Amino acid sequence: MIVKMLKPYYIKAETNHVRIVLAYQYFSVIIDNKVYQFVPIESKEIRIHRKTKKIENIHDTFAFQRGKDVIFRKMTDLVAIPEFIYQLNSLAEPYFNKSPKTTTKKESDTIIEQLEKLNLSRLIDKALDTRDESSFYELVKLL
Template sequence: MVTVKMLKPYYIKADDDYVRVILAYQYFSVVINNKVYQFVPVEAKEIRINRRTQEIENINAKFAFQKGKDILFIAMEELISLPDFLVQLHAIGEPYYIYTKDKKREREKESVVIIDELECLNIKRLIDQALDERDEETFYSLAKLL
């Protein structure tokens, strides 16, 4: 089983269409069968992400990882099947993505929904606290908010 131990860019290059995450020694490592393998720039050295679609463009790239004298090659196709790889990669690329107005509205709506859920959970916690303290007045005022 492959898991990503660390993924940090050596540097990031952004142009009109792509975000290029350039990798180097000691900035990218994976764990395979409980052994840590370090990235070595033998073949592919970058991850290219489309700024508008947030899709990885160079899915045919092969990355080399080394532990001692052992060198393993892992295709981008396998890496993108790892959730922790995608989470870390998109966290790196997020500031460079170009959002359309629709995407911005969608993200704002998601934020509003999350905030509403958090407020509801907070009210429920306060209701629990009022019950614990046997504070009827606070309980009834909070219950009206739900």
């Protein structure tokens, strides 16, 4: 089996999944030198977890038709085809969870805040060591 074409009808990004929805004329395979078109008789989507990048509906069955002849293939058969995996990954890659910048920014803000407090504590200690009363009171106000 060879993947001739794999184009999604549409792609939907959900909180935890990327759903690649298939339709007629968008997905075709070559089996025994004959082209079969995808038909949505059984499964009609590929569901991939956004964090793990794993296909979650691995046991689904897909139907392919050539004239009156319909062939059913499991997702496990399809994932055994390197070209299928390559095309699927290129479709889903923009939707995979990467380290969100907002989370990274929040983490770095927290770290900076902690470092500033430590620095302030050191400056207060220095003011106490040098008996600089005015600096001490100003620094305590910043806590």
